[in-house]
Amino acid sequence: MSLLSVENLRAGYGAIDVLHGISIDVRKGEIVSLIGANGAGKTSTLMCISRVNRLRGGRIAFNGTDITPLPAHQVVKLGLAHVPEGRRIFPRLTVRENLEMGAFLRNDRDGIAKDMEDVFTLFPVLKERLAQLGGTLSGGEQQMLAIGRALMSRPTMLMMDEPSMGIAPLLVARIFDAVRELRSRGMTILLVEQNARAALKFSDRGYVLETGNVVLSDTGAALLASPRVREAYLGE
Amino acid sequence: MSSEAPNPTGDRALAPEAGAWRGTPRPWLADLILLAIAMLVPIVDVASGGLGLIAPAKSIFIFAIVALGLNVVTGFTGLLHLGIAAFMAIGVYAFAILTNESYPFRLSFWPALFLTLPIGAIAGFVLGSPTLGLRGDYLAIVTLGFGEIVQDVLRNVETVTQGTQGINPVAKPFVPWFVAAEDGTRTFAWTRISVAGDLAWYILLLLILIGVVVFVRNLERSRIGRAWMSVREDELASKAMGIPPVRTKMSAFATGAALAAFAGGLWASTLDSTGEPANYDFQVSILALCIVIVGGMGSVTGVLVGAVVMVGANDIVLDRLTQFIQQQKLVSDANVLGSPNNWKYMLFGLALVFMMRFKPDGLVSRKGSGSRTGGRA
Numbered sequence: 205m206s207l208l209s210v211e212n213l214r215a216g217y218g219a220i221d222v223l224h225g226i227s228i229d230v231r232k233g234e235i236v237s238l239i240g241a242n243g244a245g246k247t248s249t250l251m252c253i254s255r256v257n258r259l260r261g262g263r264i265a266f267n268g269t270d271i272t273p274l275p276a277h278q279v280v281k282l283g284l285a286h287v288p289e290g291r292r293i294f295p296r297l298t299v300r301e302n303l304e305m306g307a308f309l310r311n312d313r314d315g316i317a318k319d320m321e322d323v324f325t326l327f328p329v330l331k332e333r334l335a336q337l338g339g340t341l342s343g344g345e346q347q348m349l350a351i352g353r354a355l356m357s358r359p360t361m362l363m364m365d366e367p368s369m370g371i372a373p374l375l376v377a378r379i380f381d382a383v384r385e386l387r388s389r390g391m392t393i394l395l396v397e398q399n400a401r402a403a404l405k406f407s408d409r410g411y412v413l414e415t416g417n418v419v420l421s422d423t424g425a426a427l428l429a430s431p432r433v434r435e436a437y438l439g440e
Numbered sequence: 441m442s443s444e445a446p447n448p449t450g451d452r453a454l455a456p457e458a459g460a461w462r463g464t465p466r467p468w469l470a471d472l473i474l475l476a477i478a479m480l481v482p483i484v485d486v487a488s489g490g491l492g493l494i495a496p497a498k499s500i501f502i503f504a505i506v507a508l509g510l511n512v513v514t515g516f517t518g519l520l521h522l523g524i525a526a527f528m529a530i531g532v533y534a535f536a537i538l539t540n541e542s543y544p545f546r547l548s549f550w551p552a553l554f555l556t557l558p559i560g561a562i563a564g565f566v567l568g569s570p571t572l573g574l575r576g577d578y579l580a581i582v583t584l585g586f587g588e589i590v591q592d593v594l595r596n597v598e599t600v601t602q603g604t605q606g607i608n609p610v611a612k613p614f615v616p617w618f619v620a621a622e623d624g625t626r627t628f629a630w631t632r633i634s635v636a637g638d639l640a641w642y643i644l645l646l647l648i649l650i651g652v653v654v655f656v657r658n659l660e661r662s663r664i665g666r667a668w669m670s671v672r673e674d675e676l677a678s679k680a681m682g683i684p685p686v687r688t689k690m691s692a693f694a695t696g697a698a699l700a701a702f703a704g705g706l707w708a709s710t711l712d713s714t715g716e717p718a719n720y721d722f723q724v725s726i727l728a729l730c731i732v733i734v735g736g737m738g739s740v741t742g743v744l745v746g747a748v749v750m751v752g753a754n755d756i757v758l759d760r761l762t763q764f765i766q767q768q769k770l771v772s773d774a775n776v777l778g779s780p781n782n783w784k785y786m787l788f789g790l791a792l793v794f795m796m797r798f799k800p801d802g803l804v805s806r807k808g809s810g811s812r813t814g815g816r817a
Contacts, residue, residue, distance in 0.1 A: 256679050280682030292677035294670050305670050308663065309682040357682060 205268075207232045207361055207392050208253070208284070213262035215252050222248045224416040225262070228394075230361070235383070235393045237424065239400040239437055240413035246396040247289050249413070250363050253394075254286035255279045267360065281309050285359035289366050289396075291350040295339025299330055302338045302349055306356030316356070323352035326382050344375030351382065361392040368399050380406065400437040404428045412437070470741040470804065471653065474748075478646055482639060494638045496755035498710050501645035502703050504747035506724075507731035508656050508740065509699025514729070515738035516665060517692035518672030519572075520580040523587030524728050527697040529720035530563045531556040531704025533594060533601055536714045539611035549611040553705045560701025561694040568693035572686050587725055594717035601717070608713035613644060635712045645706065652699065656740055659695070668692050669738075700728075723785070727754070730788050734795050736802025745803050750788070758784055 208230040215223040223245045230236045238246045251257035253264055255276045264272050266284050280286075285306075294302050303323065307316045324331040327348040333341060338349060347367055354362055364383070368376040376399070384406055387393060397403035404410050407424035412433060420432065427433050434440040485493045506528055513521045538545045538552040547555070571582045594601045601607065613633050617640045618626045633640040659665045667688045670678035675685050708714055727750060735746020761780040765771060771778030795802065 254680055256676060275684060276679040277682040277684045280680070286680040288677055288680050292674050292680075294673035294677065296673055297666075297669060301666060301669075305666055305678070305681050305683075308667065308670075353681065 205232075206230060207267055208394065209265045210249075210253060211263045211265075213249065213252055213264065214260045215248055215257060216260055221260070222416050223252070226413070226416070226418055228411055228418070230392060230394050232360075232392055233387070233390060234408045235387050235395060235406060235424075237395045237397055237400075237403040237407040237410040238413055239397060239403060239410060239427075239433075241437075242398075243415070244413040245416040246413055247365055250286060250365050250394070250396055251288075254284065254363060256286070256288075277309065280357050280359075283358070283360040285354040285357050285362050287350050287354045287362065287364045287367065290369065291343075291346045293338040293341075293346050293349050293353065296337055298335055298337055299341070299349060300334045302353050303330075303356050306353035307358075309357060315358070319356055319358055323355055326355075326385060327352055342375075344371045344379070347371055347375070347379055348382070351379070355386075359391075361394065362386065363394045363396075365396045366398060367395070368397065368402070376402070400433070401428070404433075471744070474741070474744050475650070482642055486639070493756065494642050496752070496759070498638070498641050498645055499755055500747050500751045501642075501649045502707050502710070503728065503731060503751045504649055504744055505652050505703035505706070506700050507728045507735070507743045507747055508652055509696040509703065510728045511696075511732050511738065511740070511743045512656065512659070512668070512699065513692050513696035515732055515743070516660065516668040516672065517689060519689060519692065520576065521583045521693075521696065522580050522722070522725055522729070523583035523585070523590075524696065524700050525720040525722070525724035526583075526587040526590035527560050527563060527700035528704040528707065528724065529590055529594060529717065530697075531560050531701025532708040532714050532720065533607070533704075534559045534701065535705035535708045536607035536610045537600070540607050540609065542607075547611065549613040549709060552611055553702065553709070556701040556705035557698045560704075561698040563701065564694040564697025565690065567697075568690045572689045572693060584722070584725075587722055591717045591721060594720075601714075604716045604718075606714040606716050610708050610712055610714070612709055612712065615640065615644060635710065641710055645710075648706065652702075653740060653744070656699075660740065664688070664691055672738075726788065727751070730792060732802075734791055734802060736804040739802060739804045742802045742804035749803070750791070753787065754784055758787075 206229040208228070210226060210228040213223055213226040213228075214221065226245065226249055228236070228238075228249070238249060240246055248257065252259050255271060255274055255278075259272065262272070263270065266279070266282055269282060271279050271282065271284075274282075294305060297305065303320055304316070307319070310316055329345055330348060330352055333345065338346065341349060351362075351364065351367065367379050367383070371379070380402060383393060383395065395403055395407065404424040404427050410422065410424050410427045411418050412420035412427065420427065420430065422430065428438075481493055481497065485491050506524060509527070510521060510524045513519050513524075534556050535552050537543050538547045538555060539549070545552075567583070567586050571579060574582060595603055612635075614630060615633060616628060617631050617633065617637070619629045619631045620626050633644065667678070667683045668691075670681065670683055671685050671688050678688075679685055704720075731746035731750045732743055733746075734750055735744070736742025758780045765778055765780070766773065776782055
């Protein structure tokens, strides 16, 4: 059974329709990638799933619950966390405060403390910088903070939007390592990436988006081998 | 985007020793220094035979409370609010109506004072519920309009508010204080503080202000305080963290309104009257905003410093200067510019311009000083 099922999702901004009926399935424990060019609708899809953006049609179910009518904060409560594009950490709150914001909907002090330790095992650098303002971290560290913050809600599924954007190659590798590490801990992940090759390499499955439609979906390895993907997205 | 790193290449140029530490190690220290000064002022004043610092301090304390309320809305939550005086006026009139004898309630000081809190919060809720979906500038315009409307209503609903005459007398606090007996001796007993009892008011208002500061500091570090700041920092990201933005803004708005109304209740009692509705006009809202901006948006200590600087300049420095010029007959009384009291809005304006240009974080910024990444539009 799929953990997240998106059926015929439609959305837009103003007079423009951006998503023309996207259907996606993510099963428990999978890493699934959405790839596609700029403006294909990858970010909009995630924003609709986390219910930050409004839908114009379609149905989203998470863990057996229809979340289409729910406001964003209830979706987080159900265990679906979103690491938004561009990190969007709180620049004038400290690293600790940023992480605590991630646990906003929780009340279990001990559990929160334990999960913060878990985040530090994933990203030790955050522990060194606990008292620093989020805005003073480097881009890569901010991305780690954004992922850590999302993990603090103790989600069963994580949606990550362009975690490699604008980050030094060495840190990109570090972040992709963390994504794999999270999967081995049992996390289900929906990943949006422009770095299609890297994303598909460790993805179980992938969807290719073009101008608001799913044009291709297959296993990660099959997509990597597909001539259409190689030509359009891998620059070959 | 507001969260762009100063150094996106990901190296270690911003190590902690490079000054990246922004935590204030002891936020209470600055408060304690302010408290020590506040306790020294009456001692120095009485010992030196009366410098006249105690009477103006009443308005410093009360405006500090108004500005602490505004700071919850504008400083913590990042909503520009240009009508905080309206909530102060609501507190003033609520207190007067609850305590004046021509109305049916006839409460005493403390119950009426504490009722101004829920009354202010409800008023904030009523204004906030239809408007907090608005963004930035639009909310500022709505609050500005609300400030004018409240004044007009208070002026025109004469059967309730007595129009421009105002309502008086109102309740005064019953406290242990020195009572002069007929034979000239003074005993310590329960008594009512009169309008003239400056020192007693000073002590009472200082104690109340301490209570408000402790309350606001705890709010700042509470769950809801974090939610306010996250909405200020990034509304979209806070949504993704599970924070409902409209409800969060609403709670900030109601809290700010409650504190402003509470300060209004105190104001009415120190004056023993509501004064006329025009006393709570746009200029009062701007004074509160100046206090918050000059002091340091979002910083509780900053607001206290801002209140001392702005209200002190207004009620002590400019007043003294005006008196001095008049006594020395330096300029004729007919010369409007000869009275520094008439310059105050120019000085407020200059203070804002200079703060924005040279110290946009205020005199006391929330986390140390230095440049910040990101900012508010």
